[in-house]
Amino acid sequence: MTNLKVGGVPEHFNYPWYITLKNKEYNKHNINLRWQDFYGGTGQMCKALRDGSVDIAIVLTEGIIKDIAAGNPSKIVQTFVKTPLVWGIHVGANSSFKKIEDLEHATIAISRFGSGSHLMAIVNAYNQGWDVSKLKFKVIKNLDGGIEALTNGEADYFMWEHFTTKPYVDNGTFRRIDDCPTPWPCFVIAVRNEILENNFNEVKKVLDIINNQTNDFKQIKDIDKTLAKRYEQQLEDIREWLKITEWNPGKPITKNLITRIQNKMVKFNVIEKKKNSGDFIKNMYI
Known part of the structure; x- marks a missing residue:
């Protein structure tokens, strides 16, 4: 059994992870995937990726790009939510x-x-x-x-x-x-380089499972009512959120997208200068 730790904010965007973990879908492939809530958000998760206390993180695009540029030993493997936050x-x-x-x-x-x-x-x-x-x-x-x-x-x-x-x-x-x-897709999945080197196939399987779940997420019966209850939201707010939110199942992240985001981040004084966009990503779908 391969042990992997995944982290994300305890928000409705990540409910697909909860479903796949509850159904023990990773265990069927000999993967023991454990979830950790990060109430401190992307900054806290970047720190956890750096110190190895989490292997995979669902992080904000701008935060992880800034942190990888500053030396975080991780790669973005795909966009998770492609619509803006x-x-x-x-x-x-x-x-x-x-x-x-x-x-x-x-x-x-x-x-x-x-x-x-x-x-x-x-x-x-x-x-x-x-x-x-x-x-x-x-x-x-x-x-x-x-x-x-x-x-x-x-x-x-x-x-x-x-x-x-x-x-x-x-x-x-x-x-x-x-x-x-956000002037870019909001959430990406980042993985520590060490895990990509040693457990590439297991990470790929994790992505396959979560992408399969997000692909059909909006079609789940009464998903709006489930989310409203779990996250203490008004039903009309959840329905509006579902309407404007799109996941990105199984699509590789491109250097062009990273370049466009870096251009904006330089313009906004979020980062000082651009780096090679290929250094930020690992294509899992070759």
């Missing part, structure tokens, strides 16, 4: 900030440096024409930390996935000022 821009319920222009000099809550909440704050600032070098950040680790920081005034606004934070908008914890979609 919609980041809600949130303030505390009692905040005096009313519109996005008010936030130019405000303090931003981020889970950690290099995370999606950090990098997308830079993208949003660039979109607004603000001076990115003057942005102020407060590290809050995770969504609970963001709630606390905005409630007690340690930070002014917080960017997190629109639908995950919707219940906190509904209950009056947050007020959403605007949305900022």
Whole structure:
């Protein structure tokens, strides 16, 4: 039995993994795949890939590209979700900030440096024409930390996935000022180089299984009701999320896509310069 550890955020995007693990589909192929929730998001997962505490991670595209460029010994093996991620821009319920222009000099809550909440704050600032070098950040680790920081005034606004934070908008914890979609496919699957070298066939089988699941995911009977209950979401919100979300089963990631994303990241001052796009990816489908 081959032991592999996979990690991701505990959000609706990753429910297909839950189904395949619950059905013990990996065990049938002599693979003991264990899941770990990462509440701290992509920055926490990049660290886990570096220290070997996770082998496979479902991470935000911008976060892992930045971290591989900075020496993370991993490769992107495929896009997982090919549609953009919609980041809600949130303030505390009692905040005096009313519109996005008010936030130019405000303090931003981020889970950690290099995370999606950090990098997308830079993208949003660039979109607004603000001076990115003057942005102020407060590290809050995770969504609970963001709630606390905005409630007690340690930070002014917080960017997190629109639908995950919707219940906190509904209950009056947050007020959403605007949305900022990623200018690229949102989630990719990254694997440590050591695992790719030693367990290529097992990783390929894991991808085959999860891709088969995401291919038919929207057709599962009452999947909207299941997701709404599990993630404490309004049914209409889950239906809207399902409508705008597309997975990417079994398609290799291309150097052209990585180049286009790097071009945008350089433009947004997220990375300083481009690197060879082939260094970021491993094609599992040759």
